[in-house]
């Protein structure tokens with residue numbers, strides 16, 4: 001039997017109005033922490049999540065390392081050192097505010113997590129005596145064993161722990177509910193957020209979330225260049241749900257974005273070229289610093305930043321002579337000399353020296369503790385590894401003492417992509433905020449991957465919590481806005497239109513067309529005419545294809561809404577690309593008509609937003625607009641520094 | 652708006668989930684936890700959920716982690732994505748002409 005009656009209630013046309021002091025959109029790590037911060041301050045909080053909060057988001061099934069917890073008791077670095085290093089590493093195109101918050105408050109969020117029941121240290125003493133374990137605290141470190149600021153954690157326990165805590169704090173959770181639009185009102189010429197609209201993705205019910213303050217935590221865009229209609233869930237690195245709805249609804253309401261012209265040559269798509277993440281032989285991230293061998297079983301050398309060969313496994317985890325610390329992790333790709341850590345010899349050099357493909361990761365040659373922590377904790381706790389890698393490979397017979405795992409492509413991506421196959425990967429564009437993580441709209445905050453140049457779990461948790469507490473404070477002086485009935489009716493019509501058609505185009509056809517257009521018109525090398533042709537084509541899709549979209553039930557309708565948002569985001573990206581009239585190395589942005597790289601007059605952030613008439617507005621924000629990180633953080637957070645109510649006792 | 656709604660299984664080239672009917676009790680925990688919402692409860696109570704949208708699976712494993720009936724649900728990567736592994740090999744025992752050991756796989 002292939003045809004089923006829809007198993008859930010049909011609530012199309014029904015409406016519910018929900019009020020809260022603080023409304024959080026997106027129930028990933030950032031959203032959950034935002035809701036907790038506001039609830040701890042006694043505010044009424046509503047959390048809206050498209051999937052199921054218990055396991056939703058990029059870290060839903062887990063994650064293995066928590067970066068930049070610089071205030072942990074074993075750390076040998078300061079928040080300032082690491083946050084500034086990130087800004088410098090990305091040539092200023094970095095989220096200094098977010099990174100400082102991550103570095104300064106991340107460890108507090110880990111202690112919170114422990115109090116919720118998440119596992120952040122080796123409580124059973126499984127790794128007693130290991131070089132990466134601090135035997136006093138049981139904390140375990142990754143990458144730089146000398147400076148000890150990135151922790152190995154049991155991330156598969158985190159989302160269920162957050163979910164329990166949200167329920168304990170009586171946060172009202174609206175699971176299976178997509179936020180679809182921000183509601184705003186303009187009073188005395190100032191626009192402010194008044195909440196959001198939404199739809200239940202199982203029943204079709206329309207929701208109006210009225211709030212004093214709103215936090216956006218819906219991650220970043222995806223499926224813009226990469227789409228595969230067969231294995232849609234594997235097109236991108238992040239989950240199917242996270243496709244940039246938050247960007248689209250923010251953009252439509254006048255929220256300002258920056259760095260939207262940045263995209264990188266794709267790094268990951270296991271619907272096509274890549275293999276399952278962390279499921280192939282490599283020595284990055286989860287697998288750092290696995291021993292790699294070539295086809296003959298000859299070991300591949302690790303070298304430090306000066307090209308000196310490292311003799312022992314242990315040396316792979318220490319800075320080079322004269323180097324204070326090194327950076328590894330989510331957004332660190334090919335770091336500057338200053339921050340470069342140990343690495344295997346570059347691929348081209350290995351080919352020159354006669355190493356033979358394929359390469360493998362061979363954990364059998366590593367000390368027992370290193371092997372056990374990679375295959376068992378890192379692979380196991382990392383997202384998407386506990387079941388599909390650790391369990392299934394073991395069942396297939398893989399034994400890390402007896403087998404080596406093949407490497408594909410030349411690195412952890414397990415593939416090589418074409419220049420026009422692009423992705424918002426690493427630290428892409430997003431929402432620009434002030435030191436309160438407030439957007440340019442009053443009453444609207446942003447956190448986690450939805451911020452510009454954001455990435456990683458510690459970043460998401462710390463900025464989420466921070467945005468939640470700032471929103472809670474602001475809600476004390478705010479009142480509810482009026483519900484704009486006309487706006488809600490228009491939104492309802494927009495949302496329901498595809499399900500009211502008997503026949504038409506599926507969401508996949510439009511997503512496929514957008515992806516192809518973006519590869520054609522916004523690929524590796526861009527120019528004015530090409531970008532304008534692309535814009536013309538997407539506007540044509542908007543006018544001619546969108547009115548043909550058709551969906552059979554609320555689930556398909558949700559997918560259709562996602563593609564409408566992908567279309568909005570793609571248009572925003574093309575417009576942002578048109579604004580930057582020069583090329584840029586740190587933004588991976590190449591224009592054939594403006595080949596000059598990062599000329600001084602353009603070496604700053606360009607923002608993009610829509611005005612009330614729907615015109616695209618450009619803004620120019622100087623590099624380093626966030627000021628001296630430590631000074632500004634302290635200026636904005638005296639309450640937190642002086643032990644405000646929600647600080648977990650470190651005792 | 653209140654018309655009867657239907658859902659078809661939308662087939663794809665892979666088969667992410669395999670249920671063991673003899674172990675599954677049809678509790679739908681797996682369906683409730685899946686963030687992508689690819690499963691619906693089986694119209695017949697006590698039977699495994701229906702995988703309505705297999706192509707949308709993100710292969711995260713949350714459904715398997717949620718299941719309390721050992722072996723009732725299995726997640727499997729598409730065949731093309733099943734990475735290869737081989738017995739450990741040392742330079743000394745791999746002479747130039749010696750063929751590389753064949754991969755041993757189970758299951």
Ligand SMILES: Cc1cc2nc3c(=O)[nH]c(=O)nc-3n(C[C@H](O)[C@H](O)[C@H](O)COP(=O)(O)OP(=O)(O)OC[C@H]3O[C@@H](n4cnc5c(N)ncnc54)[C@H](O)[C@@H]3O)c2cc1C
Nearest residue numbers: 026028029030050056057058064179383448449456457460
């Ligand atoms: C496989 C994998 C492994 C990773 N490993 C690590 C690691 O080891 N260490 C590390 O630091 N980082 C890691 N990362 C990155 C890290 O997980 C993310 O940066 C972080 O989780 C982002 O959190 P977030 O809350 O901002 O976004 P997400 O966790 O993606 O949450 C966004 C949420 O918003 C919801 N949403 C989207 N649109 C809507 C809408 N319209 N309405 C309502 N809800 C909506 C989504 O369903 C989702 O739950 C990994 C990422 C992946 C994918």
Ligand code: SF4
Nearest residue numbers: 675676678679681718
């Ligand atoms: S597979 Fe497991 S979780 Fe899913 S319905 Fe069956 S018993 Fe319940």
Ligand code: SF4
Nearest residue numbers: 685708709711712714
């Ligand atoms: S693996 Fe993840 S996405 Fe696939 S069905 Fe299970 S929970 Fe859903």
